[in-house]
Amino acid sequence: MNAPVSFPSSGSGQAQLERLVVIGNGMAGCRAVEEVLARDPARYAVTIFGAEPRVNYNRIMLSPVLAGEKTFEDIVINGPEWYEDNGITLVSGDPVVAIDRAGQTVVTRSGRTEAYDRLLIATGSDPFIIPVPGHDLPGVVTFRDLDDVDRMLAAAENGGSAVVIGGGxxxxxxxxxxxxxxxxxxxxxxxxxxxxxQLDEAAGYLLKSELERRGQTIVTGGDTAEILGTDGHVTGVKLKDGREFPADIVVMAVGIRPATTLARAAGLEVERGIVVDDHMVTSDPAIMAVGECVQHRGTCYGLVAPLWDMCRSLADHAVGSPSGYAGSVTSTKLKVSGIDLFSAGDFSGGDGAEDIVMRDAARGIYKRVIVKDDRLVGAVLYGDTADGAWYFDLLKKGEDVSSIREALIFGQAFAAGGAGGGALANPNAAVAALSDDAEICGCNGVSKGKVVATIQQGACSLDAVRSQCKASASCGSCTGLVESLLALTLGDEVQSGPKSLCKCTSFTHDDVRRLILEKDLKAIPQVMQELHWTTPHGCASCRPALNYYLLCAWPGEYEDEQHSRFVNERMHANIQKDGTYSVVPRMWGGLTNPTELRAIADVVEKYNAPMVKVTGGQRLDIFGIKKEDLPAVWADLNAAGMVSGHAYGKSLRTVKTCVGSEWCRFGTQDSTGLGVKIERMTWGSWMPHKFKIAVSGCPRNCAEATIKDFGVVCVDSGYELHVGGNGGIKVRATDLLCKVETEDEAMEVCSAFIQLYREQAHYLERTAPWIERVGLESVKSALFDQPETVATLAARFRHSQQFMQSDPWAERAAGRDAELHQHMAEVRPFPTNVQQMEFAK
Amino acid sequence: MIGDWLDIGPVSQISPGNARTLPVRGGEEIAVFHTLDNRFFALVNRCPHKAGPLSQGIVHGDVVTCPLHAWNISLKTGKALGDDDGCVPTIPLRVDAGRIYLLREAVLGGGTPPAKVA
Incomplete structure (x- = not known):
């Protein structure tokens, strides 16, 4: 059907009718006509112009056509008989190319002129093509109309590979x-x-995992550089990071733009879309517009539901009984069979907005609703969307949900009973209503009756229940139920357990660390889903903790999340009160030489550092460096052989030494040499908190080894190894861990102790409070009860260090993460009030 | 309308969970944030407490924790959250076709619309 087709009108007496001309034979244009006809079938003589050579079909059902679940005939909304029966003239395949507002006519590509009394623009939107090299190669398609689907189906017949650009x-x-x-x-x-x-990070992560499980390759954070081709046909896609993916067809689905060319050329007011009022009237009173091409109250819509609302108010206006359109709240469902996903409203939160999150890892469910001022304002559901329609209804109506707030996340079945004040509004009551043989803990097969009996026999806390009947002791997804049973059985006598990691979870630090290993959790969103985090993205407490725990558990495997680190670790320097940074290069064992000192002096002069200070850890601290200058400073220091001193990190800081037997008349061993060796072995290691080491050459202890996290005091017969010292707010002298005879043994125990601390301490817990919490005996026993433990722990530390001992300064100096240092642009106002932007790079 | 909004470049130049800075000659430096659920906000880059650079803080939800003393600042309103009291000016921002735009008069007026538009 390539020739223009028209269905001549059979109506009579048209001369008296007003002429309504519609540009666009899509969903919006035809729906608007349907609505007008339903109100007043005799008011207008209607002519519809369509660019596509076919009748009106349901564009949003193209996906099922592509997937083979529907045919084109299934998705036709109005066939030829509809146009005929309603006296509508359809001109298809001959698009309108100009509007003459003064003469009130439109002109088509073939030169046809049509006069109107009222004009309706329903041109929809155009797919956005990213203008990379190769975007115009044959084999690069968009996903907008049936022709695109036909092209994709033709390509799929030969099998091969497809790249889809755009994961919306x-x-x-x-x-x-x-x-x-x-x-x-x-x-x-x-x-x-x-x-x-439509999705937050958590739901997006689940979706990605499921699509990957189905065999798709999902590349997020992928910036297309070029579409590759040979012999005039697409062969692949190349990303800016250099990765290439083969492709026999490339589908560009990166977004849409309102189709406003006609309206703009006709001089109508156009911003992002054609500007319309609440009656869908443009800046010209004779011209209306509807659908994806319009901008209403600042918003452009790309979904179908708002279109129905717009068409209703347009029709009300067109027949002289205006009602007005107030904008739409939209919801989204993904039409991919087997994946249940729903999102609606606004999840941007803000002041007074409260997130309610429920996760069920065993069933792959994530639900999040956002409540503000006692109203539901947004919802994201993954895995179980049964309540999507109910949430959406609450959201659109703006109903007060305060009476069902507690049970809201459990869905309509729980909460609706409570909407009228029923007992089920309280989740405790819902649990109370369960029968005694109802299963509470699926992992360990524990019934409600068993849990209640355990509580009645004296288990007064969650932890006691976990240890005595195993309910909630495995995956933890029934924690909420067990807590309800504790509250129901004991009332106020429930004892709170150990402190949870943060307010986002009921698990303790130890629970989280254990479960990361047991459940093989290797990414922050995965931990949050599997351990039922109650917030969508965690907080400033748990993100750095989880980042460390994962880094410690999976050395070499876990990819460090820069944005989950505190500023100093992200910038590899210490932030100061004025926002500048201080830079401390490593000086092994406190030793330095003329080259290093010259390089430091040069840096101080070159970057106008206002102060240099000798630190307590025997090195030099250069103050007042701007974040933009850090990579250049590091490059200069690297050139003199110096690397990051990690003075900023929850990591090994310094190894302080005294001069020892080489120079000192009291020295018993080579404490300086040992200090350097220990620093070479331990630098770069990330820890729960900062970690300081010192080596003193004799019991006079000039290196102050007995207030360090790990201290060595050399004696005639060997080396005393001390742990758990702290010179900070609360001074604590070390405990003697053990005595060894050789340097090698001292270094082996040092490695093992560090690894034990890395694996056992809570994030932000220094060795002193850790040892006081678990007891020195427990540390000794963990290290020395079994003869091979020290060697095993030390081996784990050495394995981890393989991945840690690359200088982060050198990486940054070479250009990595440059965006963390550069301004994105600079605004330079001129006196004429014309502003110029200076873009970085 | 474009004249009222300053195009400060593509969204891809700020990775999620991070912020970048935009110095303004003769004015206050601006921090532009990209949250983990892909929203963008702009604030004057100065904590109401001790003027810490908010761009360097940890972003969680639509809150940034100041790197100096861990005040939590709402990216949406600029207000200090919890028991702390204070407010930093916000800069109206919109994203269109993959680019970030800031309201020109707010950029030049330090986050508050200038009394007189020149």
Whole structure:
């Protein structure tokens, strides 16, 4: 059907009717006409112009057509008979190319002129094409109309590979369809989260895992550099980081833009979309506009539901009984079979907004609702969307949910009973209503009756219940139920357990560390899902802790999350009160030489550092460096052979030494040499907190080894090893751990002790409080009860160090993470009030 | 309308969970934030407590924790949260077709619209 087709009107007496001309034969244009006809079928003579050579079909159902679940005939909304029956003239395949507002006519590509009394623009939107090299190669398609689907189906017939650029709703539906048609699919998405406009990080992570499980390759944070081709056809996609993916077809689904060319050329007010009022009237009173091409109250919509609302108010206005459109709240469902995903409203939170999160790792469920001023304002559901419609209804109606607040996250079945003041509004009451044989803990097969009996026999805390009947002791997903049973059985006598890691979880530091290993958890969003975090993205307490725990548990495997680190560790320097940084290069064992001193002196002069200070850890601290200058400072220091001193880190700081037997008349061993060796062995290691070491050459202890985390005091017969000292707020002298005879033994015990501390202490717990918490005996016993433990722990430390001992300064000086140091741009106002932007690079 | 908004470049130049800075000659430096759920905010880069650079803090939800003394500042309103009291000016921001725009008069006026528009 390539020729223009028209269905001549059969109506009579048209001359008296007002002429309504519609540009756009899509969902919005036809729906608007339907609404007008339903109100007053005799008011207008209607002519519809369509660019596509076919009748009106349901564009959002193209995904099921691609996936083979529907045919084109299934998705036709209005066939030829609809136009005929309603006296509508359809001009398809001959798009309108100009609007003459003064003469009130439109002109088509073939030169046809049509006069109007009222004009309706429903041109929809155009897919956005990223203008990378190769974007115009044959084999690069968008996903917008049936022709695109036909092109994709033709490509899929030969199998092979497809790359979909864009991991939004449309891109993922295209990827799903192509995968079902037998292609090997890669999705390249610019953002780190799939469907980031509809999903938060947690739901996006679950979606990504599921798509990967189905065999798709999902590349997030992938920035397309170029579409590759040979012999005039696409062969692959190259990313800016150099990765390449083969492709026999590339689907560009990165977004849409309102199609406003016609309206703009006609001089209508156009911003992002064609500006309309609440009656869908443009800046020209004779011209209305509707659908994805419009901008209403500052918003452009790309979903179908707002379109129905717009068409209603447009029709009300067109027949002379205006009602007004107040904007729409939208919801999203992904049309990928087997994946239940729903999102609605606003999850941006803000003042007074409260997140309620429920996770069920065993069933792969994540639910998050956002409540503000006693109203539901947003919802994200993954894995179980049964309550999506209910939440959406609450959201649209703006109902007061305060009476069902407690049970809201459990869904309509729990909460609706309470909407009228029923007993189920309280989750405790819901648990009370369970029968005695109802299973509480699926992992360990514990019934409600058993849990209650355990509590009645004296288990007064969650921990006691966990240890005595094993309920909630494994995956923890029934923790909430057990807590309810404790409250129901004991009332106020429930004893709170040990402090949880932070307010985002009921698990303690120890629980989290144990479960990371047991459940093989290797990413922060995975920990949060599997351990039922109650917030979507954690907080400033748990993110750095989890980052450390994962780093410690999976050396070499876990990818460090820079944005989950405190500023000093992210910037590899110490932030000062004025926002500048201080820089401390490593001086092994407190030794230095003329080259290093010259390099430091040069840096101080070159970057105008206002102060240099000798630190308590025997090195030099250069103050007042700007974040932009840090990489250059490091490059200069690196050139003199110096590396990061980690003076900023929860990590090994310094190894302080005295001069020892080489120079000192009292020295018993080579304490300086041993200090250097220990520092070479331990530098770069990330720890729960900062960690200081000292080696003194005799019991006079000039290196102050007995207030360090690990201290060596040399004596005639060997080496005394001390632990748990602290010179900070609360001074604590070390405990003697053991005595060894050789340097090698001292270093081996040092490694083992550090590794034990790394694996056992809570994040931000220094060795002193850790040892006071667990007891020195427990540390000794963990190290020395079994003869091979020291060697095993030391080996684990050495393994971990393989991945830690690369100088972070050198990496930054070479350009890594440059965006952390550079300004994104600079604003330079001129007196004429014209501003110029200076972009970095 | 474009004239009212300053284009400060593509969204891809700030990775999620991070912030970047935008010095303004003769004005206050601005911090532009990208949250983990892919929203963008801009504030004057100065904590109301002791003027810490908020751009260097940990971002969680729509809150940034100041790197100096761990005050929590709402990215949406600029207000200090919890028991702390204070407020930093916000800069209206919008994202369009993958680029970030800041309201020009707020950029030049230190986050509050200037009394007189020149």
């Amino acid at each position: 709703l449309l891109g993922l539906e295209a990827a799903h369809g192509l995968a079902l048609r037998g292609m090997q699919v890669t999705v390249v998405h610019l953002m780190p989260t799939l469907m980031e406009r």
